[in-house]
Structures are given as C-alpha cells and as structure tokens.
Amino acid sequence: MADTKATNGAEANGGQQKGTSEEPLRIGISGLGRSGWGIHANVLAQIGEKFSVTAVCDPDPARQEEAVDRFDCLAYSTIDEIIADKAVELLVVATPSQLHVSDASAAMRAGKHVIVEKPMAPTLAGVDEMIAVAEETGMLLTVNQNYRYHADFLKVKEVVDSGVLGRIVQMRITGNGFRRRWDWQTLKKYGGGDLNNKGAHSIDWAIHFFDDPNPEIFCQMETTPLFAGDAESHVKLVIKPNDGPVIDVEMTNCCAYPQDAWLVMGTQGTLVSADRRTVNWKYFDPEEAPPLVLDTKPTPDRSYNSESLPWKEETFTPEFNFFTGMFSLYEDIYTTIRTGEQAAITAASVRRQVEILERCREISPV
Secondary structure (H helix, E strand, O other): OHHHHHHHHHHHOOOOOOOOOOOOEEEEEEOOOOOHHHHHHHHHOOOOOOEEEEEEEOOOHHHHHHHHHHHOOEEEOOHHHHHOOOOOOEEEEOOOHHHHHHHHHHHHHOOOEEEEOOOOOOOHHHHHHHHHHHHHHOOOEEEOOHHHHOHHHHHHHHHHHHOOOOOEEEEEEEEEOEOOEOOHHHOHHHOOOHHHHOHHHHHHHHHHHOOOOOOEEEEEEEOOOOEOOOOOOEEEEEEEOOOOOEEEEEEEOEOOOOOOOEEEEEOOEEEEEOOOOOEEEEEOOHHHOOOOOOOOOOOHHHOOOOOOOOOEEEEEOOOOOOOHHHHHHHHHHHHHHHHOOOOOOOHHHHHHHHHHHHHHHHHOOO
8 A cells, every 4th residue: 555655646746846935844754763753753743734744765564554544645665766756845864874875865966855863974974975965956954953952951051151150160961871772773884872872962962062173082982791783882972172161971871870961060050960850050159259368377176168158059840841852843944944044953063063973983993
C-alpha cells in the first residue's frame, strides 16, 4: 500500500509547488527512527495547523505503513524518491549521521528547504559542503538544535547575561548517567558515540557563553565496556576561551551518581541546577556588602576571615516538556520560509559547534 501510494504521488506532481504565507508548510520526513518518528513526527502531529506531513521515506515497509496510517501521506523507500516529490517544501533529514551531507545536499539541489538532525555532519568539511550547497541553491539549511529553546538553558543564559553573578570564572555542564548501549549509535562508522550524540547539545550550549573562534581545548575520550560498539562512551572536555569562563563539559555513561547538570561560578554568586528541572542562583551586590580592605594584622583568636554577606536567592522551575523546544523551533522555521525572516538557527552558528567536535576527535582519537 505504501509503495503504491508513493508511485501515484510522484506521477501526480508535475512541478515544484510553492506554498503561500497562509498555507500549511508541506513537510517530508526522511528516516522514521528514534528522531524522525519519535521526535519530528510526534511534534508535527501536534502542530498541524501550520504544518502538513506530506511524505515520508524509510526502507522499512512497516514504518512506511505506520506513517501513512497516521498522516495520510505518501511513503517512499529511498531519498531519491522523496526529493523528487514536488509537493514537499521542507525535508527533515533524520537518516543516520553519515548520510546527512549527501541527503541534505541532494534535497536542497532538488529545491527543498532542509532541517537536518544533529550532529549536523560527521566532519567540518561536510558542514562546509552543505553550507556551500545552501548558498548555491538559496534554500534554507537549518539544524535541529532544539536544546537552544530549552527553559533551563535560556534561564542560565539570562542570569549570566544579567551580571548578578559577577564575572563568570567557571561553568560546568554535564550529561551523565550509568547505562549500557548496543545500538547503531555505538559504532564509529555510523557517526556514533557520545561526542556526536550528547556533545551536539552540550557543546552547542557552551559556545553561547564566548565569542573566541579558537579557544584552547582539552579533551579526553574513552571507549568502555558499556558500549557494544567501538565509539566513545566517556567524554571530558575543557574549553578555555580568551573572552569567557573556563567551561567544563562532561558526557559519560559511567556515573551512577549523576552530578549537577549546571554549575556556574562567579565572583558575586553561583547558579546550580541538579536535574535541569529547577534552576537556583545565589548572589550578593558588592555595593551592599562591607568594603573589602586588606588587613595584614593578626586576626582575633588566630581565626580565618569571616563575614555575613547580604545574600539573595532565586529559583526558577519551568514546566518541563521535551517537545516545547521543538514547537518553538518549527514555529521559527515556518516564519523563515513563509516570510523570509532570518533563520533562528543558522548553519554558520552550528559550524562553530562542529568545529569543536572535530578538534576533540583530533586531540583524543578513539
């Protein structure tokens, strides 16, 4: 049934169809796995007013059938078939990582706008190739960096930018736990490993706290028996820019006692979030504290200095919904395509992240 419907659809579309500002954006999804189906399809099913899943692509007939039943869409088996469908305006490239460059490039050359899953590409050269195709064709190229919309990151950025914590000395971002994996994302040949899988989010957060294009980097990656494949399952990264704090990023499957997701240390206070569900920060205003004056005389009772600072404490507890960021991301994509506004997530901004990923692989090859 799925293949038959796909054939009829390809024959029916004679020319590339362009939507108007009032029409739903017609979307194709290539790859119906964990991201394509579990994230993109589930989100698009909830925001149908501005979006219509027109076609899907997956080599698995059962997955095709499932999508046809859910969206009443066309279903294809190959990337060539779905990019030949003139009705598709935006293609979601949710295929395995090593196919992102070829699939996204082919789609843009066929006149499709593209949102590609993270990691954007396995190499920086691949990112540059995709950007070149986007510039050549004039099509939108964006990336599913949905964590940029997550409430905890936005609150951390707001607090840091406000200056209440003073000069930020160090940040720590962790994505750790204890688990074993045996799927395709544990294999290097498919672009697997925690650097690509988790780092594409954590490192993407980190680059928003400095502008230095060439920060100092330390990286240690290891394979462990917790992955059935040969990709890294433990990543330790330290970024030292010339215009921002030292940023410690840790992604591991070896931590049975998970550490704070966020720890931001400044000269006037500290921010912490244990699980990204609640953000707490404690700070003081130096203008409200006693003057700090050097005194080399012996202290009373040989004690250490002590004082009571005028601390202020604040807490932020957002309503957590993993899909909220995806709703905002797709709303921005709709606005960009329908009105021509600047993309919220540009390929160039993601290039900075991939450049650090590549440097990590050079420093600590696995």
